[in-house]
Amino acid sequence: LNKNSAPQGLEPVEELDLSRLTSHLHKHAASLRLNIRGRSVTLRRFQRPPSGLLKWLLILGPGLIASSAGNDAGGIATYSSTGARFGYDLIWVMVVITISLAVVQEMCARLGAATGRGLLDLIRERFGLGWSLLAMGILFIANSGIVVSEFLGIGAAAQLFGISKWLVVPVAAILLWYLIIFGSYAWVEKIFLVMTLVFFAYPVAAILARPDWGEVAKGAFLPRLHPDQEYLFLLVGLLGTTITPFMQLFQQSSTVERGVARRHYGPEKVDAYVGAIFSNLISITMIIATAATLHRAGQTQIESAADAARALEPVAGHAASTLFAVGLLGASMLAGAVLPLATAYAVSEVFGTPKGVSLDFRRAPIFFGSFTGIIFVGALLSLMPKLPVIQWLVTVQVLNGALLPIVLLFILRLVNDQKLMGGLKNTPVYNIFGWGTFILITVAVVIMLGSQILTVLGVIPR
Amino acid sequence: VLDALILDLQNRRATRANDLWLDQEGGQLRLSGADTSARAILRRLFRRPYRGKDRSYLYDWRYVEFLRGDPEAVEAGARYHRRIVHLPPGEIAHLAAAIPYLHAAELLELLPEQLAADTLEVMSAERQLQVFEELDEVFAVKALERMAPDLAADMVGHLDIELAQYYLNRLPKASGQRIVDLLKYPANSVGGIMTNDVVTVPVHLKIGTARSVLRERLKAPDFVYFIYAVEDQAPHKLRGVLSLRQLLTSEDDQTVEEIMNPYLLALSPFDSPTEAGYRLLNSQLAALPVVGKEGELLGTVTIDDAVAQVAPRSWRAQAPRVFS
Numbered sequence: 001l002n003k004n005s006a007p008q009g010l011e012p013v014e015e016l017d018l019s020r021l022t023s024h025l026h027k028h029a030a031s032l033r034l035n036i037r038g039r040s041v042t043l044r045r046f047q048r049p050p051s052g053l054l055k056w057l058l059i060l061g062p063g064l065i066a067s068s069a070g071n072d073a074g075g076i077a078t079y080s081s082t083g084a085r086f087g088y089d090l091i092w093v094m095v096v097i098t099i100s101l102a103v104v105q106e107m108c109a110r111l112g113a114a115t116g117r118g119l120l121d122l123i124r125e126r127f128g129l130g131w132s133l134l135a136m137g138i139l140f141i142a143n144s145g146i147v148v149s150e151f152l153g154i155g156a157a158a159q160l161f162g163i164s165k166w167l168v169v170p171v172a173a174i175l176l177w178y179l180i181i182f183g184s185y186a187w188v189e190k191i192f193l194v195m196t197l198v199f200f201a202y203p204v205a206a207i208l209a210r211p212d213w214g215e216v217a218k219g220a221f222l223p224r225l226h227p228d229q230e231y232l233f234l235l236v237g238l239l240g241t242t243i244t245p246f247m248q249l250f251q252q253s254s255t256v257e258r259g260v261a262r263r264h265y266g267p268e269k270v271d272a273y274v275g276a277i278f279s280n281l282i283s284i285t286m287i288i289a290t291a292a293t294l295h296r297a298g299q300t301q302i303e304s305a306a307d308a309a310r311a312l313e314p315v316a317g318h319a320a321s322t323l324f325a326v327g328l329l330g331a332s333m334l335a336g337a338v339l340p341l342a343t344a345y346a347v348s349e350v351f352g353t354p355k356g357v358s359l360d361f362r363r364a365p366i367f368f369g370s371f372t373g374i375i376f377v378g379a380l381l382s383l384m385p386k387l388p389v390i391q392w393l394v395t396v397q398v399l400n401g402a403l404l405p406i407v408l409l410f411i412l413r414l415v416n417d418q419k420l421m422g423g424l425k426n427t428p429v430y431n432i433f434g435w436g437t438f439i440l441i442t443v444a445v446v447i448m449l450g451s452q453i454l455t456v457l458g459v460i461p462r
Numbered sequence: 463v464l465d466a467l468i469l470d471l472q473n474r475r476a477t478r479a480n481d482l483w484l485d486q487e488g489g490q491l492r493l494s495g496a497d498t499s500a501r502a503i504l505r506r507l508f509r510r511p512y513r514g515k516d517r518s519y520l521y522d523w524r525y526v527e528f529l530r531g532d533p534e535a536v537e538a539g540a541r542y543h544r545r546i547v548h549l550p551p552g553e554i555a556h557l558a559a560a561i562p563y564l565h566a567a568e569l570l571e572l573l574p575e576q577l578a579a580d581t582l583e584v585m586s587a588e589r590q591l592q593v594f595e596e597l598d599e600v601f602a603v604k605a606l607e608r609m610a611p612d613l614a615a616d617m618v619g620h621l622d623i624e625l626a627q628y629y630l631n632r633l634p635k636a637s638g639q640r641i642v643d644l645l646k647y648p649a650n651s652v653g654g655i656m657t658n659d660v661v662t663v664p665v666h667l668k669i670g671t672a673r674s675v676l677r678e679r680l681k682a683p684d685f686v687y688f689i690y691a692v693e694d695q696a697p698h699k700l701r702g703v704l705s706l707r708q709l710l711t712s713e714d715d716q717t718v719e720e721i722m723n724p725y726l727l728a729l730s731p732f733d734s735p736t737e738a739g740y741r742l743l744n745s746q747l748a749a750l751p752v753v754g755k756e757g758e759l760l761g762t763v764t765i766d767d768a769v770a771q772v773a774p775r776s777w778r779a780q781a782p783r784v785f786s
Contacts, residue, residue: 047649121562
C-alpha cells in the first residue's frame with residue numbers, strides 16, 4: 001500500500017524485521033499494519049491483491065473463452081460467406097452488435113454474480129416449469145445444431161491437413177469427452193485458446209490484402225441495404241453467430257463457478273466487455289479479409305473450408321490452408337467442449353439435479369448423460385455423408401439468430417428484477433441497449449421469416 | 463415454493479420442488495409433501511392428476527427446508543423447520559456447497575452459532591468467503607469467535623483488508639488476539655499453518671492439581687492430544703510435553719516435570735511449511751510445537767495441517783478435518 005491510497009487505519013510499513021525469514025520468504029512477505037483495538041499490529045498473512053496489468057489479466061476468463069468460442073466453425077463460415085457475398089456491405093451490423101454483445105454478456109455475468117445461479121435455474125424459479133422447458137428446448141435445439149457444426153469444423157480442418165475426417169472426428173469426440181470428465185480440461189482449454197490465436201492472422205491478412213479502407217469505413221458506418229433474401233439471411237446469421245445463446249449460458253454458469261460474489265462483481269464486467277470487443281474485432285477482420293480477396297476476385301460463394309482459407313493467402317501464401325486449419329481446429333474444439341457443457345448445465349438446472357464437472361456419473365446422471373449424448377450424437381450427425389457443410393453451418397447460425405429474441409427476453413426480464421438483483425439491477429442505459437438489441441434482432445428475424453414464408457407461398461419470386 | 467430450490471434432509475441433497483402435496487384440514491390447505499421426481503414434471507406437463515396410492519417419492523414437508531435465497535429472510539422472521547441442525551457440520555457444508563451462495567448464507571444463519579462456525583471451518587475456502595461476506599454482521603462475529611483460530615485466520619487472511627479489520631476489531635478480546643497473533647505470520651510459513659489454541663500447564667504443578675485445573679479447559683471440543691508444559695514466568699518457555707494418557711494415568715503427587723517428555727522436536731514459525739509437514743510426518747507424532755526466539759510456545763502444527771502441506775491439491779479438498 002502506498003501512503004496516498006492506504007485506507008483509513010492502515011499505513012505502510014517502513015521497516016520490517018526480516019532477520020528470521022528464510023530466503024524464499026523475503027520476496028513474498030508483504031506486510032501491512034492494521035489498527036486493531038487502538039494498537040497498530042504488523043500482519044504478514046494478507047496477500048496484497050494483484051494490481052496493475054496483472055489484476056486485469058486475472059479477471060479475463062469466461063468472457064474471453066465464451067467469445068473466442070463464438071468465432072467457431074459456424075462463425076468463420078458465416079463471416080467468410082458474408083465477406084465473399086456482400087463485400088464490406090454488412091460490416092455495419094458487426095459494429096452495432098459489438099455493443100449489443102458486450103451489454104448482453106455483461107448482463108449475464110451480472111445475473112450470475114448477483115444470484116449465484118445459472119440462467120435456466122432462474123427461469124425455472126421465476127417463470128415456472130413450462131417456460132423453463134421451452135427455454136431448454138430452444139437451447140437444446142440451437143446448441144445441438146452448433147455441436148454438429150463444431151464437428152463439421154473439426155472434420156474440415158482434418159481434411160485440410162490431409163487426414164480423413166472419419167478418423168479425426170471420432171477421436172476428437174472421445175478426447176473432448178474424456179478430458180472434461182476425467183478432469184484435465186482446465187489445462188487443455190488453454191491450449192485450445194492458444195490455437196485460436198492463429199486467428200490473429202486475419203487482421204494481418206486484412207491489412208496485407210490492401211482493402212479500400214474508404215469502402216470499409218462506409219460499410220462499417222453507413223448501412224447499405226440490399227433488397228435481397230440472402231442479405232437478410234446472412235444478416236440474421238451474423239446476429240445469431242455473434243450473440244449466440246450458448247455464450248450467455250456459459251458466461252453466467254462460469255461466473256457462478258468462479259465464485260464471483262455480488263460484492264466483488266465491479267471489475268469483473270471488464271471481462272465481458274474485453275471478450276466481446278476482442279472477438280468481434282477478429283470477426284470484422286475476417287469479413288474484410290474475405291471481402292478483399294474472394295469478393296474482389298469475383299468469387300461470391302464459399303463452398304468449402306478450402307475456399308474460406310484462401311482469405312489468409314495474403315499473409316501465409318501457400319501455408320494459408322494449414323494456418324486456417326489450426327485456427328479452425330482450436331476454435332471448434334474449444335466450442336465443442338463449451339457447448340455440450342453449457343447445454344448439460346441448462347438441462348440439469350431445469351430438472352434441479354446435481355451439476356458440475358467435479359461430480360461423477362453416479363452422482364449427476366442427468367448432467368453427464370446429456371453432456372455425453374450431445375457430444376456423441378453431434379459427432380455422429382456431422383459424419384452424415386453428403387451434408388452440405390457451409391450451408392449447414394450458416395443455417396444453424398440463422399436458427400440461433402431466430403431463437404435469440406426469446407432467450408434475450410428472459411435475460412432482460414430477470415436482470416430487471418429488483419428482488420433478484422438488488423443493487424445490481426439494470427440501469428436505464430443498460431435497458432436502452434438491451435431492449436434495443438432485442439428489437440433489432442426481433443425485427444430482423446421477423447422480416448427474414450416473413451420473406452421466406454412469402455417466397456414459399458409464391459408471393460415473392462425466388 | 464413450487465419449482466423452487468429445496469433441501470431434502472432425508473436424502474441430504476438439494477433438489478427442486480417439482481410438485482407439491484396439499485392436505486385439506488378444516489377448510490384450510492396445508493402443505494404436507496414435496497415431489498421431486500421426474501414423474502411430477504411429466505404429470506404437470508400432461509396435466510394428469512396424481513394417481514395411485516404410492517406416496518413413497520413424496521417427501522414429508524417437515525423434513526424439507528425451503529430456502530428463499532435471501533440471508534436477510536432469517537432475521538425478518540421467515541418460518542423454517544430448522545431440522546438441519548441435527549446434521550453433522552461436514553454434511554451441512556456439503557449441502558451448502560451444492561446450492562447458490564446466497565442460499566448457503568441463509569442456511570448458515572439458521573444454525574446455532576457454534577454449528578455455523580464448525581460448518582464454516584469445513585467449507586472450501588472460496589465458498590467460505592462468499593458465504594461469510596453475506597452473513598449478518600452480528601452473527602458473523604459470533605461465528606468467527608467460535609471457529610478454531612487457525613481456520614479463522616485462514617479465512618480472515620482472505621477477506622478484503624478493510625473488512626478483516628472491521629471484524630477483528632469487533633471480536634471479543636481473547637479470540638480476536640489469537641487470530642491476530644496467527645495473522646502475523648506469512649501464509650507460506652509454519653506460523654501460517656499452525657494453531658495457537660493449545661493446552662499448557664505449568665511445569666511445577668502436581669498432576670492431581672493439573673488434572674482439576676485442566677478439566678474445564680478440556681471441555682472445549684478442540685484437538686487435545688498433547689499438553690505442553692511451560693515455565694511459570696514469562697516468557698513461558700516451553701519445557702516439555704505430556705500426552706493426555708500420561709496425565710490421566712500418572713499418580714496425583716508426581717509433578718508435571720517428572721513425567722513430561724523434555725526432549726522436544728520444535729519448529730520455528732518462519733520455517734518452510736512443507737519441510738515442517740515432512741518433519742511431522744516422519745516423526746510419527748500427531749503434532750509438533752512451534753516456539754519463538756526465546757523458547758516461548760507459540761502454537762502447534764497438527765497432523766492434518768502437515769498432511770495438507772504434503773498431499774496433492776486434489777486430495778486436500780476432500781480430506782476430512784480430524785484434529786481441529
